[in-house]
Amino acid sequence: MSKVCLNESCSNPVNGRKDRKFCSEYCKTDYHYRQRKKSGKEFFKxxxxxxxxxxxxxxxxxxxxxxxxxxxxxxxxxxxxxxxxxxxxxxxxxxxxxxxxxxxxxxxxxxxxxxxxxxxxxxxxxxxxx
Known part of the structure; x- marks a missing residue:
């Protein structure tokens, strides 16, 4: 069973290394941006x-x-x-x-x-x- 991308807005399978969490660099960046936005730190800063x-x-x-x-x-x-x-x-x-x-x-x-x-x-x- 293949893993699914950790980014909430994506449902693509994750290929490659076992410890990989995202299907692409875009999804990785988008995920971390959304996490910072949720925390409010980026907006406050x-x-x-x-x-x-x-x-x-x-x-x-x-x-x-x-x-x-x-x-x-x-x-x-x-x-x-x-x-x-x-x-x-x-x-x-x-x-x-x-x-x-x-x-x-x-x-x-x-x-x-x-x-x-x-x-x-x-x-x-x-x-x-x-």
């Missing part, structure tokens, strides 16, 4: 990555000079989500900057307005993290 890339692009667009201050509401209107970051940096003075890749931000209050201070990742920051 893509969704987070999209948010991080959007955050980085928005920060980059507003921070052409390397350091600037922008109203918080302005960034939020553009779709910036400050809850999604890739890493953080804590200064010797105790200030914490949150980063989306190379673009950093810190919430500040200036003239009774909520703002973000935007900065770029600097080489010295890597050395202080060691």
């Amino acid at each position: 893509k969704q987070i990555d999209d948010i991080l890339r959007t955050n980085r692009k928005i920060l980059h667009d507003y921070n052409q000079a390397g350091k600037t201050t922008v109203r918080k509401e302005e960034l939020l209107k553009k779709g910036f989500n400050p809850r999604f970051i890739t890493h953080y940096f804590k200064t010797q003075q105790g200030d914490t900057y949150l980063f989306c890749y190379d673009q950093g931000f810190k919430e500040v209050r200036d003239n009774n307005k909520d703002k973000f201070l935007l900065v770029l990742w600097q080489e010295y920051m890597s050395k202080q993290m060691l």
Whole structure:
């Protein structure tokens, strides 16, 4: 009796080695894709990555000079989500900057307005993290 392909969308027989589970490379790839899709990990990973890339692009667009201050509401209107970051940096003075890749931000209050201070990742920051 021959085995049947493990892929749910296929009913072809599996030929070849005894331990083979799929009738073709296509079925093997399709099976593993469907398994990841069922688990939700692939969707969740893509969704987070999209948010991080959007955050980085928005920060980059507003921070052409390397350091600037922008109203918080302005960034939020553009779709910036400050809850999604890739890493953080804590200064010797105790200030914490949150980063989306190379673009950093810190919430500040200036003239009774909520703002973000935007900065770029600097080489010295890597050395202080060691």
